[in-house]
Amino acid sequence: MGARRRAVVVTHIRLRETSLVVREAVEQLRRAGFVVKVVDSLDPPRFGEPSPIVDSDTEIVVVLGGDGTILGAAELVHNTGVPILGVNLGHVGFLAEFESFQLSEAIARVADHDYSIDERNLASVCVTSPDGKATVNDWALNDIIIQQADRDHMIELSVGVDEVEASSFSCDGVIISTPTGSTAYAFSAGGPIIWPDVKALQLIPLAAHALFTRPMVISEHSRFSVDLIDDSLTDGWICCDGRRKMKLGYGTRTTVRLSQSTVRLASLSGVPFTNRLVTKFNLPSVSLRQRSRLEERRREHIIANENKGRNGEAENDREE
Structure with a gap:
């Protein structure tokens, strides 16, 4: 029998107590064959002092929360080489690879070792x-x-x-x-x-x-x-x-x-950074001028359909 795979789930105590996503993540990791440790309190160390780190046999750290929780998890993997996978339960979640509704896919990919590593310099x-x-x-x-x-x-x-x-x-x-x-x-x-x-x-x-x-x-x-x-x-x-x-x-x-030195982020999507930038910041893909023209055409289309409907009703009235 091979060695057991080990994962650490990092979240916020409030989410652990209230979020079904956290419970589901732990359960899915266990079903995938992982021994799971949950960390829901990340008190920062003092400046210049080392922080507690994950065990050396940890395969991956799954973070359920926002970017602040991921930054706390980075202390747990500092100088260890253990990758972090972020699942966004916060607001923007720029460092997170997945949204909460993609949890099952994320864990399945982790279980299959189906991910790449994004090295981020410190x-x-x-x-x-x-x-x-x-x-x-x-x-x-x-x-x-x-x-x-x-x-x-x-x-x-x-x-x-x-x-x-x-x-x-x-x-x-x-x-x-x-x-x-x-x-x-x-x-x-x-x-x-x-x-x-x-x-x-x-x-x-x-x-x-x-x-x-x-x-x-x-x-x-x-x-x-x-x-x-x-x-x-x-x-x-x-x-x-x-x-x-x-x-x-x-x-x-x-x-x-x-x-x-780097922190290793698990990357599952292979989506370019530009795509994430546009999605997370909800950037406009068209100029204001183009947007105005598209809106004008949309209004013209609505008016044309309304006129077509009225003309059709008038034609039916004449036939009757």
Whole structure:
């Protein structure tokens, strides 16, 4: 008898208690021959500290929830090589491969090993103390946010690329995003969408009080540095993926580069990223002008049918 296959189902405690989808997923995985462990509470570790990870014999992690739950699950598979399959029970669910109504198909494909792997690069983060002697390291799949600690004041930051100061300004903070995170907070803040297979990082200032506040995109060979200026009116906070946080003191430097480490997402559909982009964001496939012309033709068609109907009724009246 072969070794038992093992899967971890990651969800939210509220969904585990209320959602039939979660119960059905666990039952279907068990029927497919998996030993299933359910994780419904994902408390983030402290910034710079390792998180608990899945057992080494875990075959796959199935996430039932939204993108936030997938980011939490990424901590469980960090540096393990275990793939994540996302089934969207949230809102946009950009990282999810399937919607909830496709659950049976997803699990059948997993049981048959019928999936490919989408490697998503992580960002490597290093926070250095003002004297340069102490460092704290972390990582991010989506983004790194540096913001003011005191909401009544703007934070003063100096942004550099490859040890060259590029700009400094007062702001609410900055977002440093991976391509994976470019469709999340970075997009809402005005950053460009970067295709997942592009090896790059972007930085977007938040409400910066300066003339030059455009997003910057750098290659995999470069790195961002963000210094919290000594005479800033407030100190700051850093947060990775909306989960792991740490306070930043005056004079600290945060360096971010693209890591060679990846998180492995199970891909079942083979659908290009562009298709997902159009579907998830409900993007218009026609221009406003084209849409107006199509609407006009639709109205003309309706009127023509109504006239045809009235003419037919009049013809019947004459025959009678």
